[in-house]
Amino acid sequence: MSSMKVGPPTLRVRDLRKELLFYEEQMGLRVSRRFKDETENLELVELGLKRNSSGDEGLPLLTLKHDPDARDAPRDSAGLFHFAILVPDRKSLASTFFALEKSNVPFHGFADHLVSESLYLYDPEQNGIEIYRDKPRNEWQRDQKGHVVMDTLPLDLESVMKELTEQERRSATTFPREAIIGHMHLRVRNLQRSLTFYQEKLGFKLTADWSAHGADFLAFGDYHHHLGINTWSSLDGKSHLDGEAGLDQLVLVSQDRSQLDVLAASFEDGIVERNRDEISLADPDGIRIVIRTSS
Numbered sequence: 001m002s003s004m005k006v007g008p009p010t011l012r013v014r015d016l017r018k019e020l021l022f023y024e025e026q027m028g029l030r031v032s033r034r035f036k037d038e039t040e041n042l043e044l045v046e047l048g049l050k051r052n053s054s055g056d057e058g059l060p061l062l063t064l065k066h067d068p069d070a071r072d073a074p075r076d077s078a079g080l081f082h083f084a085i086l087v088p089d090r091k092s093l094a095s096t097f098f099a100l101e102k103s104n105v106p107f108h109g110f111a112d113h114l115v116s117e118s119l120y121l122y123d124p125e126q127n128g129i130e131i132y133r134d135k136p137r138n139e140w141q142r143d144q145k146g147h148v149v150m151d152t153l154p155l156d157l158e159s160v161m162k163e164l165t166e167q168e169r170r171s172a173t174t175f176p177r178e179a180i181i182g183h184m185h186l187r188v189r190n191l192q193r194s195l196t197f198y199q200e201k202l203g204f205k206l207t208a209d210w211s212a213h214g215a216d217f218l219a220f221g222d223y224h225h226h227l228g229i230n231t232w233s234s235l236d237g238k239s240h241l242d243g244e245a246g247l248d249q250l251v252l253v254s255q256d257r258s259q260l261d262v263l264a265a266s267f268e269d270g271i272v273e274r275n276r277d278e279i280s281l282a283d284p285d286g287i288r289i290v291i292r293t294s295s
Contacts, residue, residue: 003259004203004220006181006227007251007292008046008060009083011127014245016045016066018124023047023064026103028174032060042067049175059180061085070245076237078187078285080247081230082120082128086182087175093117093133094163098172110155115140115148115224117155125245132182140224148224150208150217184250185228186287189237191216193284194229201266202252202289240286249280249288257293 013019023029024047033046048060062083073079087093097119100107108128109120118132141149164172188194195216198204204218207225214232217225240247254260257277264279273280278292 003255005253006184007253008062008181009250010063010065010248012065012067012070012245012248013125014068014070019064022124026105065248071243073244073246074238076234078189078234078240078287080127081185081187082130084130084132084183085179087133087179088177090133091163092177094160095172095176096131096174098169099174110157112153112155114151148208183226187234188229188231189234189285191231197284249290252291254293
């Protein structure tokens with residue numbers, strides 16, 4: 001199912017005002033649409049990139065679902081580890097870093113993953129965010145099994161910063177060029193069970209085997225990963241429950257509507273909702289997955 005890609009996740013948040021201040025004022029996103037959730041009658045706010053000089057918008061990056069009564073998720077529960085925004089090049093990553101620093105956004109960490117370079121932070125309700133750029137594919141190494149070689153090494157931040165001149169640093173903006181959701185990373189309770197589910201049911205393939213370290217990485221096609229799963233704090237923990245703050249749904253987008261029919265047939269009892277352009281189901285940990293078509 002290489003025609004699948006990751007779409008904008010939905011986060012269930014309690015304090016919408018504080019979240020919008022963060023995502024609009026500090027992250028530089030803009031509200032593109034407000035509407036009501038038909039099932040829960042809760043407000044949904046879609047956020048995307050600001051219009052460029054031509055007046056065009058990029059695709060939405062995430063949706064906030066305002067639920068003042070959302071429950072705290074247990075620390076060992078399945079759910080969101082982080083959602084990851086992919087910028088197109090190293091200069092865009094540098095610009096985003098300087099703009100966030102100017103907005104006094106605290107960074108949680110920085111990393112060189114061999115295939116990518118990443119900035120890490122949290123939103124006000126502790127939803128994890130990664131902002132990253134991919135290294136050229138000809139620099140990606142593979143092991144004897146054909147898996148992508150990844151690591152977590154210190155980021156050479158000084159080198160990233162040198163991508164911009166002093167003048168460019170002063171005028172830096174977040175996401176100066178088109179950004180997309182590059183991947184999602186989830187906390188799961190049982191690594192092998194989740195690995196089997198995402199491979200056999202949704203068509204992901206294993207691209208980096210970190211099972212000895214409590215994690216695995218999967219993708220559609222030959223990307224380094226569209227999905228990460230780990231048990232670092234959630235091994236044998238609690239299932240994700242509807243109504244908990246954090247990740248409300250993971251979104252996958254298919255370019256081929258016929259894929260929805262194939263998936264619907266394999267989830268006869270697991271489909272929460274099915275219509276012409278969308279199906280909804282839950283993974284083994286109760287994380288809601290919406291698969292929709294863009295065609």
